[in-house]
Amino acid sequence: MPIQWIIIVFILFAIFKAWRAYAGGGLDRRKLLWWTVFWLAAAVVILLPQTATLLANILGVGRGVDLALYISVVVLFYVLFAMSRKVDRLEKSLTDLVREIALKNAKHDHEPDQR
Secondary structure, eight states, X not given: OHHHHHHHHHXXXXXXXXXXXXXXXXXXXXXXXXHHHHHHHHHHHHHOHHHHHHHHHHHTOSOHHHHHHHHHHHHHHHXXXXXXXXXXXXXXXXXXXXXXXXXXXXXXXHSOOOO
């Protein structure tokens, strides 16, 4: 099917981008490994859909596509949750940093000149 090959080309592109990000220092080794394994697993499911169906039957789900959708929704919501926590931590860190800088500047502005 043509859609399979279009998706495979996208997967190869995604793997290439992950490796380029790693080479450029924008991705650590653990994340590179995770993304590479993820995209390779996706390629296996795309090229051999019977693997997803077999796993779906073992887990009691009717079709492989249904299993892929269930897993995708759960993983996406978890990623959304994790990213939300990370944004909250970054906002708190930024607030703390700005407060610290403001207090230092306020102390510096009120010190008499020592000339």
